[in-house]
Amino acid sequence: MAFELPDNLHPNCGPIAWMLGTWRGNGHGDYPTIDAFQFGQELIFTHDGRPFFHYMARAWVIDENGEKVRDAAIETGFIRAVGDGRFEILLTHNTGIAEIWEGEADNGKFEWTTDAVARTETAKEYVAGKRLYGNVEGDLLYAFDMAAMGQPLQPHLWARLKRA
Numbered sequence: 001m002a003f004e005l006p007d008n009l010h011p012n013c014g015p016i017a018w019m020l021g022t023w024r025g026n027g028h029g030d031y032p033t034i035d036a037f038q039f040g041q042e043l044i045f046t047h048d049g050r051p052f053f054h055y056m057a058r059a060w061v062i063d064e065n066g067e068k069v070r071d072a073a074i075e076t077g078f079i080r081a082v083g084d085g086r087f088e089i090l091l092t093h094n095t096g097i098a099e100i101w102e103g104e105a106d107n108g109k110f111e112w113t114t115d116a117v118a119r120t121e122t123a124k125e126y127v128a129g130k131r132l133y134g135n136v137e138g139d140l141l142y143a144f145d146m147a148a149m150g151q152p153l154q155p156h157l158w159a160r161l162k163r164a
């Protein structure tokens, strides 16, 4: 589906305007402490003309036939566009984790690094993350690396999503 830039988009959001809308697709997950898995996911980015996007994502684990096995991660937050391709991101997770990220966007690439992570008492140990989102032939590709469960920063998720 063709994507049209909204008239009222705040100029600070320009470098990530390509992400606006709804994306769906499948991805892969892994980590040294768990079994590898596949998931389906939906990402929704919205704006209201102010210099931020609202972001919402939900995922579900799938089997080898692509059938849903169970609900998985939900995350939501705000991507604040501060100008010059720089962003401040706030995310909360259903798993008891809250994060503040610094982001930089340029040329269809959006890179995030955690600035601060907070966890509830019962959340799993997660201490840092790195995310890379890219516009590849009109698809949204992303990779998420994390440092968690005593392990150094390394891949947990990667996915390719299509505009819905």
Ligand code: HEM
Binding pocket: 029, 031, 033, 034, 035, 037, 039, 041, 059, 060, 061, 072, 073, 075, 093, 097, 124, 125, 126, 146, 148, 149, 156, 157
């Ligand atoms: C598409 C989104 C995601 C999916 C489908 C997913 C899926 C999974 C699965 C299937 C596991 C194995 C254990 C379990 O079933 O709970 C797991 C473990 C884990 N995930 Fe994720 N995850 C996602 C996003 C995230 C994010 C955003 C974080 C961090 C903020 C995260 C942190 C962890 C941690 C810390 C573990 C524990 C590993 C362990 O118990 O050794 N995950 N994830």
